[in-house]
Amino acid sequence: MKSRLLFLGPPGAGKGTQAHLICKDSGLLHLSTGELLRDEVSAGTELGKEAELIMNKGELVSDLIVLSIVEKRLSKYDEGWLLDGFPRNLSQAKLLKDLLEKISQPIETVLLLNIDDQLLIKRMLSRGRKDDNEEVISNRLKIYRDQTSPLVDYYKNLGILQSVNGVGTVEDVNSRIKKVLN
Numbered sequence: 001m002k003s004r005l006l007f008l009g010p011p012g013a014g015k016g017t018q019a020h021l022i023c024k025d026s027g028l029l030h031l032s033t034g035e036l037l038r039d040e041v042s043a044g045t046e047l048g049k050e051a052e053l054i055m056n057k058g059e060l061v062s063d064l065i066v067l068s069i070v071e072k073r074l075s076k077y078d079e080g081w082l083l084d085g086f087p088r089n090l091s092q093a094k095l096l097k098d099l100l101e102k103i104s105q106p107i108e109t110v111l112l113l114n115i116d117d118q119l120l121i122k123r124m125l126s127r128g129r130k131d132d133n134e135e136v137i138s139n140r141l142k143i144y145r146d147q148t149s150p151l152v153d154y155y156k157n158l159g160i161l162q163s164v165n166g167v168g169t170v171e172d173v174n175s176r177i178k179k180v181l182n
């Protein structure tokens, strides 16, 4: 199986759910910048305090903060990883490219989870995380459209993008992903 992966997709697409399953089976390191930022918030660190204000509005935390969180972990781990929720814009994608070149670990596959807005909103509202309310969800979706979705063409042009239908049960989506990754 491919061992340097990136999961791309709108908020609520199932990136975290599917990344967890893939990493549990394969032993890859699951690196979710959203989870790592929420850990900083729970721990009450300075970084967490700064990030919380931004996350509660559904905006993006600064590229350098996020990069430092990822870099610390990736550089120590060379047995394969799955990036979830990072990069989030072209500038992060370029910073990541430089980092991966430095450690000679290029991304093998970018997996895009496709799903329509109505279903995303329904999933997030029924989860009820702190940033899962209508106003913040609509901002997260706008930021995805404006800043993150250009990454689809960026990775398509590099020839490493694969799309998977994210609609269906967790198990259905998981088997589609495994087919693509194997």
Ligand code: AP5
Pocket (backbone or CB within 6 Å): 009, 010, 011, 012, 013, 014, 015, 016, 017, 018, 033, 034, 035, 037, 054, 055, 056, 058, 059, 060, 061, 062, 063, 066, 084, 085, 086, 087, 088, 092, 123, 124, 126, 127, 131, 140, 166, 167, 168, 169, 170, 171, 173
């Ligand atoms: P982040 O935590 O990455 O949130 P997100 O991208 O908005 O996406 P979610 O985690 O909400 O969705 P997901 O695709 O992981 O879906 P999940 O599996 O949870 O980021 C949060 C914030 O942190 C950002 O807004 C930003 O402020 C900041 N941040 C993070 N990374 C950053 C970065 N790189 N740069 C700058 N800022 C950054 O599923 C959603 C729900 O649906 C769950 O309840 C799940 O149980 C359910 N579900 C999943 N699959 C299915 C299915 N097949 N059927 C039914 N229900 C399902």
Ligand code: MG
Pocket (backbone or CB within 6 Å): 015, 016, 017, 032, 034, 085
């Ligand atoms: Mg997530």
